[in-house]
Each structure stands twice: as C-alpha cells, then as structure tokens.
Amino acid sequence: MWVRVIILIIIAWILQALFTFLQISNYRKRIRELKKKGKLGIGKVSRKLSAGTIVFLVSDDSKTIIDAERMSGITVFARFKKDKELIGKSLAELEEKEFKNKAKTEAVKKAVENLKSQFQSED
Numbered sequence: 307m308w309v310r311v312i313i314l315i316i317i318a319w320i321l322q323a324l325f326t327f328l329q330i331s332n333y334r335k336r337i338r339e340l341k342k343k344g345k346l347g348i349g350k351v352s353r354k355l356s357a358g359t360i361v362f363l364v365s366d367d368s369k370t371i372i373d374a375e376r377m378s379g380i381t382v383f384a385r386f387k388k389d390k391e392l393i394g395k396s397l398a399e400l401e402e403k404e405f406k407n408k409a410k411t412e413a414v415k416k417a418v419e420n421l422k423s424q425f426q427s428e429d
Contacts (some may be wrong), residue, residue, distance in 0.1 A: 308348055309350065309364040314325045322382065322409065325382035325383070326382050327386075328382070329384070330343065331383045331387065332385060333360075333377075333386075336362060336386050337362070340362055340364050340373060340375070342369075342370060343373055344364045344365055344366050344372055345364065345365045345366075345372075345421055345424050345425070346362060346363070346364055346421075347362070347363040347364075347365065347417035347418060347419075347421035347424070348361070348363075348416075348417055349361040349363070349412070349413035349414055349415065349416030349417030349418070349419075349420065349422035350363055350413060350416065350421055351409045351412045351413045351416070353380075353409065355380050356380065357378050357380045357384075357409065358378070358379070358380070358409065359377070359378045359407070359409040359412075359413040360376070360377045360378075360386075360413060361374070361375070361376050361389070361392075361413040361414050361416075361417045362374065362375045362376070362386070362409065362417070363392065363400070363414070363417040363418065363421060365397065365421050369394075369396055369397045369398075369421075369425065370395070370396055370397075371392050371393055371394065371395050371397075371400065372393065373387055373388075373393060374388065374389040374390075374391075374392035375387060375389060376410065377415070378407075378409065378410070381419050383412060385391050388404075390416065395420055397422060400414055400415075400418050401415065401418050
C-alpha cells in the first residue's frame with residue numbers, strides 16, 4: 307500500500323518537474339522571439355494564493371507598443387497569449403491605465419518602467 311503511494315508521489319513530482327521545464331522553455335522562447343521585434347519590457351506579479359501574471363511589452367523607438375503578450379495562472383499549464391488591448395498604446399497611456407484585473411495593472415506598470423529605463427539608458 308505505502309509503496310504505491312510513494313510511487314504515485316514520485317510520478318507526480320517527475321510530471322511537475324517536466325511541465326515546469328516546458329513552461330520555462332516557452333518563457334525563454336517568447337523572450338527570444340519578442341526581442342527581435344524591438345525593446346522588450348517584462349512585468350511580473352507573483353501571488354501566493356491566486357494567479358500570478360507576467361506581461362511582455364515590445365516597444366518601437368517612438369515608445370509605442372507593437373506587440374504584447376500576457377500569461378496569467380497558477381498552474382504550469384498557463385501559456386502566453388497576445389494581449390491586443392495593449393498593442394498600439396504609448397508608454398505614457400499604459401502608465402496611467404487601470405485594468406479590471408489588478409495583477410495585470412501591476413504587471414503592465416512594471417513592464418512600462420522596465421521599458422522606460424531602457425530608453426533612459428540610451429539617452
């Protein structure tokens with residue numbers, strides 16, 4: 307009886323490690339692909355008991371968002387999805403915008419700050 311329980315725990319642990327590896331691989335792949343399009347800002351909000359959020363914002367030289375992706379969830383099955391609501395907005399617009407989802411608002415603001423620091427380092 308205990309042997310079966312231990313085997314199930316080991317299998318669950320191995321599956322969790324595998325899915326975590328796949329999620330990290332997807333994260334890195336998205337970063338590589340988005341960096342080719344322009345400056346990349348990343349905003350991350352972690353929650354202990356609710357869904358965390360990661361936002362990728364790609365900006366052109368005129369500080370306009372040309373691509374945006376967001377991942378939100380609490381499991382390793384969460385994947386990045388296009389966030390069309392953010393595309394075409396300026397950094398200034400996004401800095402002031404409030405979304406229904408508080409985690410999204412925080413992550414977008416962090417990504418905007420990340421982008422602004424990149425533009426400032428160029429000046």
